[in-house]
Amino acid sequence: MSSYIPNTDADRARMLEALGSDSVDQLFEVIPAEKRFPALKLPGPLSEMEVKTLLRGLSEKNADLDHHPCFLGAGAYHHFVPSVVDHIIGRGEFYTAYTPYQAEASQGTLISIYEFQSMVCALMGMDVANASMYDGATALAEAGLMAARATRRYKLIVASTLNPGYRRVLRTYTQGIRMEIHDLRRDDDGRVDAVQAEELIDGETAAVVVQQPNFLGCLEDLAPLSELAHQRGALLVVCVDPISLGLLKPPGELGADIAVGEGQSLGNPPSYGGPYVGLFACRQQYVRQMPGRLVGMTTDAEGRRGFVLTLQPREQHIRREKATSNICTNEALVALAAATYLAAMGKAGLHQVAELCYHKAHYAAREIEGLPGYERVLGDFFKEFVIRTPVPPAEVNKRLWERGIIGAYPLAADYPELTDCLLFCVTEMNSREQIDQLVGALRGIGR
Amino acid sequence: MSSYIPNTDADRARMLEALGSDSVDQLFEVIPAEKRFPALKLPGPLSEMEVKTLLRGLSEKNADLDHHPCFLGAGAYHHFVPSVVDHIIGRGEFYTAYTPYQAEASQGTLISIYEFQSMVCALMGMDVANASMYDGATALAEAGLMAARATRRYKLIVASTLNPGYRRVLRTYTQGIRMEIHDLRRDDDGRVDAVQAEELIDGETAAVVVQQPNFLGCLEDLAPLSELAHQRGALLVVCVDPISLGLLKPPGELGADIAVGEGQSLGNPPSYGGPYVGLFACRQQYVRQMPGRLVGMTTDAEGRRGFVLTLQPREQHIRREKATSNICTNEALVALAAATYLAAMGKAGLHQVAELCYHKAHYAAREIEGLPGYERVLGDFFKEFVIRTPVPPAEVNKRLWERGIIGAYPLAADYPELTDCLLFCVTEMNSREQIDQLVGALRGIGR
Amino acid sequence: MEPLLIELSSPGRVGFSLPSLDVPESELPNDLVRDDLTLPELSEREVVQHFTRLSQLNFSVDTGFYPLGSCTMKYNPKLNEDVARHPGFAQIHPRQDQSTVQGALQLMSELQEYLAEITGLPAVSLQPLAGAHGELTGMLVIRAYHLNRGDDDRHTVLVPDSAHGTNPATATMCGYEVITVRSDHRGNIDVQELDRLMDHRVAGLMLTNPNTLGLYEEHILEVAEIVHRAGGLIYCDGANMNALLGIARPGELGADVLHLNLHKTFSAPHGGGGPGGGGTAVTEELRAFLPIPVVGRTAGGGSDGGAEYYLDYDRPLSIGPVSSFYGNFGVMVKAYAYLRSLGGHGLRTVSENAVLNANYLRQQLTGYFELPYDRPCMHECVFSGKAQARLGVHTLDMAKRLIDLGFHPPTVYFPLIVDEALMIEPTETESLETLDAFVAAMRQIAREAEDAPELVRDSPRTTPVGRLDEVGAARKPNLKWQA
Amino acid sequence: MEPLLIELSSPGRVGFSLPSLDVPESELPNDLVRDDLTLPELSEREVVQHFTRLSQLNFSVDTGFYPLGSCTMKYNPKLNEDVARHPGFAQIHPRQDQSTVQGALQLMSELQEYLAEITGLPAVSLQPLAGAHGELTGMLVIRAYHLNRGDDDRHTVLVPDSAHGTNPATATMCGYEVITVRSDHRGNIDVQELDRLMDHRVAGLMLTNPNTLGLYEEHILEVAEIVHRAGGLIYCDGANMNALLGIARPGELGADVLHLNLHKTFSAPHGGGGPGGGGTAVTEELRAFLPIPVVGRTAGGGSDGGAEYYLDYDRPLSIGPVSSFYGNFGVMVKAYAYLRSLGGHGLRTVSENAVLNANYLRQQLTGYFELPYDRPCMHECVFSGKAQARLGVHTLDMAKRLIDLGFHPPTVYFPLIVDEALMIEPTETESLETLDAFVAAMRQIAREAEDAPELVRDSPRTTPVGRLDEVGAARKPNLKWQA
Numbered sequence A, B: 001m002s003s004y005i006p007n008t009d010a011d012r013a014r015m016l017e018a019l020g021s022d023s024v025d026q027l028f029e030v031i032p033a034e035k036r037f038p039a040l041k042l043p044g045p046l047s048e049m050e051v052k053t054l055l056r057g058l059s060e061k062n063a064d065l066d067h068h069p070c071f072l073g074a075g076a077y078h079h080f081v082p083s084v085v086d087h088i089i090g091r092g093e094f095y096t097a098y099t100p101y102q103a104e105a106s107q108g109t110l111i112s113i114y115e116f117q118s119m120v121c122a123l124m125g126m127d128v129a130n131a132s133m134y135d136g137a138t139a140l141a142e143a144g145l146m147a148a149r150a151t152r153r154y155k156l157i158v159a160s161t162l163n164p165g166y167r168r169v170l171r172t173y174t175q176g177i178r179m180e181i182h183d184l185r186r187d188d189d190g191r192v193d194a195v196q197a198e199e200l201i202d203g204e205t206a207a208v209v210v211q212q213p214n215f216l217g218c219l220e221d222l223a224p225l226s227e228l229a230h231q232r233g234a235l236l237v238v239c240v241d242p243i244s245l246g247l248l249k250p251p252g253e254l255g256a257d258i259a260v261g262e263g264q265s266l267g268n269p270p271s272y273g274g275p276y277v278g279l280f281a282c283r284q285q286y287v288r289q290m291p292g293r294l295v296g297m298t299t300d301a302e303g304r305r306g307f308v309l310t311l312q313p314r315e316q317h318i319r320r321e322k323a324t325s326n327i328c329t330n331e332a333l334v335a336l337a338a339a340t341y342l343a344a345m346g347k348a349g350l351h352q353v354a355e356l357c358y359h360k361a362h363y364a365a366r367e368i369e370g371l372p373g374y375e376r377v378l379g380d381f382f383k384e385f386v387i388r389t390p391v392p393p394a395e396v397n398k399r400l401w402e403r404g405i406i407g408a409y410p411l412a413a414d415y416p417e418l419t420d421c422l423l424f425c426v427t428e429m430n431s432r433e434q435i436d437q438l439v440g441a442l443r444g445i446g447r
Numbered sequence C, D: 001m002e003p004l005l006i007e008l009s010s011p012g013r014v015g016f017s018l019p020s021l022d023v024p025e026s027e028l029p030n031d032l033v034r035d036d037l038t039l040p041e042l043s044e045r046e047v048v049q050h051f052t053r054l055s056q057l058n059f060s061v062d063t064g065f066y067p068l069g070s071c072t073m074k075y076n077p078k079l080n081e082d083v084a085r086h087p088g089f090a091q092i093h094p095r096q097d098q099s100t101v102q103g104a105l106q107l108m109s110e111l112q113e114y115l116a117e118i119t120g121l122p123a124v125s126l127q128p129l130a131g132a133h134g135e136l137t138g139m140l141v142i143r144a145y146h147l148n149r150g151d152d153d154r155h156t157v158l159v160p161d162s163a164h165g166t167n168p169a170t171a172t173m174c175g176y177e178v179i180t181v182r183s184d185h186r187g188n189i190d191v192q193e194l195d196r197l198m199d200h201r202v203a204g205l206m207l208t209n210p211n212t213l214g215l216y217e218e219h220i221l222e223v224a225e226i227v228h229r230a231g232g233l234i235y236c237d238g239a240n241m242n243a244l245l246g247i248a249r250p251g252e253l254g255a256d257v258l259h260l261n262l263h264k265t266f267s268a269p270h271g272g273g274g275p276g277g278g279g280t281a282v283t284e285e286l287r288a289f290l291p292i293p294v295v296g297r298t299a300g301g302g303s304d305g306g307a308e309y310y311l312d313y314d315r316p317l318s319i320g321p322v323s324s325f326y327g328n329f330g331v332m333v334k335a336y337a338y339l340r341s342l343g344g345h346g347l348r349t350v351s352e353n354a355v356l357n358a359n360y361l362r363q364q365l366t367g368y369f370e371l372p373y374d375r376p377c378m379h380e381c382v383f384s385g386k387a388q389a390r391l392g393v394h395t396l397d398m399a400k401r402l403i404d405l406g407f408h409p410p411t412v413y414f415p416l417i418v419d420e421a422l423m424i425e426p427t428e429t430e431s432l433e434t435l436d437a438f439v440a441a442m443r444q445i446a447r448e449a450e451d452a453p454e455l456v457r458d459s460p461r462t463t464p465v466g467r468l469d470e471v472g473a474a475r476k477p478n479l480k481w482q483a
């Protein structure tokens, strides 16, 4: 018997006796014999030691960021994760519990979610934040759906500078329902085209959806968009990089009605794309339209402070087909990592991370633009920037990899007009030495 | 200020005000000015990220057993450590507590030590075991001292097949006090010479000290030694490999009065020699002569079961210069790892580990003896065996390393008569594939 | 109880340590720089103390029995935690060149295969991030399938009244109208009603098997037949697969689409509410509609030195991606380690023991609590607290009393079709002794409901807080601290 | 409370998973094979649950304030835990060829250097495994030094009455007779008595500075002068180095030998009672006597491609090895990470804050408890509970009461020269708020000792067990379970 199953043959015999059964097989007689007990063609069982070796082997087939300088971003980021984070999310009491339905037995999880909500609000300058969505893309999609619910309008104006993956997920999410989606093109500086915005946003528009800094790394000018949207009764949905909020004005200050973002950067490794966590916040007036879980503060009969899941009538387990979303399991542990990260970094730490990213990225950009054949295109940016390369981007990356460097993100597939461009990302994880190494390599490649 | 120091300048100002001091420096005025505040020439502070990178770099300069087959033993062993062990000893409540002086606030540690003591007794077939000694060598040395205390005799007869390092530590420990130490030579089979034993053990002898399986891997015949020692009023001290006790008769059954051993194999990685843990057990009658801490079961006023440090009047903090030993801090967390390991492996698991070692070592020995030029010397063994090599041992190891294999232990320094020999160790961590790889390499080297 | 971070915060404290700037500064975009950021300020020591103390306020699988029905709160092997944290898994970027992450892709490819083998549904997407997300994925696949056939008149979905709330909620998100199907007196879907409701306007049926009563759907083959005959498809909610591993393949029982909960059946821990994994398996016919990308394997097996495993985006009929990248990779690693540890036979013993444990509880508690559907159960059993409710002791009271007795309560008030429901799922990782202790506690509570109802109603007493004012919480929501 | 493993055990349960035998079986040595092995039998889930529950019964630094005097219970950075677990550190064998472990040797070599710089004593052995082990090492070094000079008439060692118990116990183990030296009214070693006792038969003085009263030895230079003049050496117990990092170097204050407690001063966690690290530093004159091996560095720096760092066994005057290998390497990694994190200036701030925190507590509690030596302290302060004892409330009672108020008690009844001693060491990792909360609790207890002595005497009440019968435990020792 497996080390994961405590009961022995003797235990099973005792239980079967209590049941008046002869064998465990009897319990499955309800299943037609010909469908019962298929022999699963799976690899044979392995001991713990063998599994360890096998998985170490598989993992070592991957080139990891501990051992390679990396200039990839585009929606997943290599930021520093303090050791404390893993120690906290590695506490069995956290990671082997589930959704805190039984509040009295779950105050640890509940308080940490309340704190997560509070810090997401602080970061975003918003009134309320939920306990998490799956990831940035689905948070954005849910924001689109919520905007429609809140406005009873079914048209979304979506910036082409929004993460193309997010735009696709939004389309996936809305394919079964009534929703018009219009792309809002960018100007030459890489920002939302104000003129077209003026044309597209109308009295039917549920929301304008933009990203700050946008997918191309550029800093959008949100004030006119916000004004426009609100004038026409539409909501402004802003998707943010939470790390940038250590430095930049929060969406709440820029007019956002719903703010979402990918929370991976807050204390979580890139982990080949998941688990990540969707941040989701909005203005107070829309709280009952929100998807996902919310934790609130309350008291017990003796007046002691305590925390509970609240406003549950928005959720599927109460409202079923009328729920604001179908989400049930979310990304609680990743949110806990984010909460731990934000607590450890605090006010000063997050600011410092953002500044390090900003200055390092600008240093790298300047150095690269200075290279013959390389050109930086588009406008002001935060930690990501677009470079037109003298040799095809794929070739650049290939040759960087020959030097052990994981290069930048080729924009061709998403932005045909930027086919000869790479999106570079520089964070606090990139030492000057790494940046100089990159620049040196690019110089060689450009020759 | 460091992230490890919470107080801010404002906090310090408040505290200084309470103290009526102007500055922190004032607190140190008692130190002569010319000795005060030396500028330490240490490398400058590093951020967490930099320390991580630095230490990763240092660690990767070492060839580790995760990536290299290894046939070294000789007192430190590469055994399997189930994942649960690290998860348990990684619990902050365990590793950030200290010696459980305050029993009511330390039942977790106390119970785990009580369980450790119980399982060490079960393993060794002894009456009482303490909460741990530093390591195998110091446990052995303390056993020698204790034998002298218990018998009021000051002569130790020490098998030359006892780990040479342990013999040296015993000499270090006893250099300041009255203690005669006689070496007891081995016979051609690699076991204690019965004839010389008969000559050396006399009415002045405090103890006969042997190892089972001995340093050369061989299985000693303890019955006659035990009889002889006890006849002459001496104690029998046996040093064991706890893993072997999954299969072999425990020292308690073989006449040992004190049994000691290195506990590293029980759930701890080789860790370049430490932290390890000394196992120390004896017969009931000697309990008040024991060194180290002991945990006992008792009750509170309401009759509830609880655990406390007990028989403390043996210890330095009570008895000072009359204590049985100066040991204070021991190896509690390593003992906890051992307790967790023994609980997870249990009766069947430890047996299976021991059998795997036995069969794999014997397979390897047979295969190597079958190679031209290689000869196995000495008698029956458990998991370690001695091979005479056709080319010098150092050369063999060098050439194994060229193939990525960490070879065996050269015996020349400790046993000049075995200068052309290597001590091989094979455990459950060595797959047949690894063994065959070793054999193939040895064949090539022998040619 | 532990104060909040913001209450522990003190100006100027730092809990981080970052490298100093090693490049020249650049000018900041001053008009975009924020004025203030009110995050807490704490030292590392305080952060660790805070969250460690919080953790101790939780019940959890690692500290006790957690028979939360429908959630499969099995023990999560520590091995899985360790392997998933390997830098070669955790520290790889989703946009890396695929040739540099072949180990990750191989793992995903093999996991797809294993899940296909287990479910009897050959095409798998690992992209969905939880069960409900798998439902969304699967229902969109069903929708795409119908549309692709030009069958655009199907606007409704049938959902049994016993279904989990995510099922109808999902159908709505996909634009379907939900029609509820009754359960019969044995806890099965009512076949006659199904037959009546099923027609060419119905896209499909969302079925759970074993259903949320913990009961095997006795007429599943007939049900599938009825739905398929009318051109509909069967969406099977696989949250309860812990009953069927190596016991039966949903694909052979008529399911066209099935999501799995990697965080339930395949031992990835629940994380206090996630992350999960909602891998979704479909029939060959539906393969083309799965989200992009799926992981493919080149026929040549990369023997030419090229990459063997790859992300396949070239799927024109795909519903599109459902998440940012390729799914919760970290969760997949745990599920993969679990499957490799157990093998096919091991999986069957998992379900056998899960089902045996549940039946044992069912048998031991019968007579103490009402059993609305009195037949052998699968991996969980659902009682009703109706008898106790008549004495003024409700299921919620009994749940709270269980907390005082050291157990996490079962799922309560679900499924909705059982009054005062108590849904108990022991899983295979609990011992007979634990089950017996739980039985004793439940029987004690049944006794107390008669003899000392106040005792039950006033529980819990041993927790850091008593029952909380949920109405107040909802009326004036306090959802964040005032900094 | 949690049952014992053996009580949880059930025949046939397994918590392990081992590979099957992949080689032919060999014949077992049947006469040596044991009949039975009564270890517990549990599944992995049960093992994890058991030890997790046990852990929660502990007070610890991670969960609260732990001002255990003389033990320096500072916060242990999590970073250190992580780096020490790296396979390149944990999975290396002590008998590997030195060329394959250059990273480990470099770390040890540099750590030796750093500790030399901090202590002002140039030669360091990292081999001792705890403080007392360092004492043994150091005292044997002193012995070897005298003997090597032909000075074989020194059979006694002077030890102040305030010394930690390990000091006299160590002297005995080294074959010395212990002569106790009184402390004076300011808590210093009594210089006059020292002068009287010191002669050519005395091997040396074991001094602690700051001493166990938390007080700086005001006459340390004079003391050293007296001892050295008579040919003796100064052994300095460095357990209290947390007061002196970057503040003063013991080597410049007259110490010839000093042990450090890596598990106190250098942040390696205490592990529930170990592992520790007792690195021992000596003067140049004593270098030759240190245990073998020490870590050396080749002059050429390995530039010829040979190994740069090596284990130096070629030390004929060495006292020999004191342990199985090279010391607690894992502990060294943590200390190294700590030193590299802080740097020299950071170390000084550590001691400054440790000393400031202690003085703050001293000042805040003065008036509530008797302060036997009323002068500024270093990193800890020692009060006496005498006033309370007169009311029938003893230090032990107050310690237990503190547990109920959420604090780990200070060290009690040590040093022995203070009646009813309360030895409080806050360390630098505690915040002012924590200190204030502790002060409030202590003041409350002082009040309760007057107003409600029963309350204090009957504590603790909030723990899983009340005060335990220690006398009974010692009279009929039960030291293991009956299987």
Ligand SMILES: Cc1ncc(COP(=O)(O)O)c(C=O)c1O
Residues within 6 Å of the ligand: A327, A328, A329, C070, C071, C130, C131, C132, C133, C164, C166, C208, C212, C237, C239, C240, C261, C276, C278
């Ligand atoms: C029967 C059933 N279906 C679907 C779900 C939804 O799964 P998830 O929570 O992973 O989204 C659940 C989980 O609670 C469930 O129990």
Ligand SMILES: Cc1ncc(COP(=O)(O)O)c(C=O)c1O
Residues within 6 Å of the ligand: B327, B328, B329, D070, D071, D130, D131, D132, D133, D164, D166, D208, D212, D237, D239, D240, D261, D276, D278
């Ligand atoms: C002053 C003093 N000296 C020596 C020691 C002994 O150190 P260790 O416990 O590491 O052996 C201690 C530890 O308690 C101590 O406080």
